[in-house]
Amino acid sequence: MATPTSIRPVIGRTINYTRLFSNANISSLAILPTASSVQSRCPFSTTPERSMRRPRRDGNRLRGLSSIYRSGPRFRMNIDKSEVPQPADFKPEIKVDPNHGLWDFFYDQENLLLKPDEEADHGRGWSVEELRHKSWDDLHRLWWVCVKEQNRIATARKERSRMQLKTGTEETAERLAEVRKTMKAIKHTLTERYYLWEDARKLGEADPEVNLSAIGNAYTPSDYLDPAMYESAPEQVEAGEGTRQQIAGGGAEAEPLTEPSTTQPQGVDPSTMPPKDTDSPQSPARPLG
C-alpha cells in the first residue's frame, strides 16, 4: 500500500472511467468477454472491501444524496454551512369546523380531557322500571346518547394512556359501567316489551272486544253505542260521537305510548294506571304511579 488513502479513490475512478469507455467500445461490437465484464464490476483496489465494492448501476447523479438523513451535498460548496439559507418555517393553518360531528368524541372543545373529580361526577344508570315508561323513540335516542358517551369515554381512555396520565382510570371505568347499565336496561326493556306485545296479541285474539283483522279500529268497547243505530236517541248519539272523537284525537297523536290519551288525567303515566272502565272518564283515577 504505497499510495496514500486520499489518492486511492482517484486512481480507482480513473481506472473505472477508462474501463467503462473501453467497455462501451466493446459493447458496440456486441462482444462481451465474460472475464473482462466480471473484472469491470469492481474497480481495482488492494483493500479487499473496496475491491469487492460494486459500482453504481445507474447514472443517477443524485444517488446517495438525501435531505432526510443529512448526507450533505456531494461537492464542496463555495459558501459555509452557516451561510446556507434556512428553509422557510412553513406551517399551514388548519381550518377546523367548530360544529364538526367529530367534536362529539370530546366533552369540551377547550378541555379535551375531564379531570378525575369531573369524571366521577355522574349519576347512576337508568333502571329498567324507569325505562318501561319511555317510548320507542326516546329509548332509541337514549341508546345513541349512550353510544356517544361511550365514545367519549374510550377517547379519554386512549388519550390518557397516550399522555401517560396515571390518574382517572378508575373514575372512567365507573362511568363506563353506569353507561353500560343503562344500555343493558334499554335492551331489557325492549325485549320485554316485544314479548309482552306477543303475549298481549294472543290474549287479544281471544278477547271479544278486539278484532285484529278489522280494517279500521281493532278495538270496539262492549258498551260502545253506534250513532247510526240510535239516531232517535240524541243523548246516546252524543255519547257515541264523543267516543269517536276520542278515537280520532288519539289517532293524530304521534306517540301513543308516551302521551296520555284523552281519557287519562294529565301527568299520570297510563302504563302504570290502566283503568278497567275505559269509557267512563268520570271515574276517579287510581293513583298508582
Added chain:
Amino acid sequence: MRPTQALLKRYRKLPLTTKDINKGFYKGTRTGSMGSHTKYGGYVIDWAKVRTYVVPAGLDEFKLTPFVTKRMPATRGRYEGYALGPKSPELYLDRWKAENGLD
C-alpha cells in the same frame, strides 16, 4: 409433544388461536359476514347483511342523559292486580284499550 398438566394450565392463559385447536375451528374477528365467497375466490356483498345504523333524528334537542341523578332512588313500579307484574299481557292489553286501541 403432549404438554403436562401444569404446562397446559399455563398454556390456556394465552388467547386461543387457530393453531391451538383442531381443524374446523373458526375464530373470526367478531364482525360477522357481509356476504359470501364465490368459488372463484371473489366475494359477493349481500346488502341485506351489511350493517345499517339508523341514528334517530332530534338528538340535539334530546334532554335525557345516560345517567340519572343519585339523589333520586330507583323507582319501583306498582302493578297491583296483575299476576306477572310488568310482564303480564293483560296490562299491555288494558293499556292499549285505555289508549283507544291504537297501533
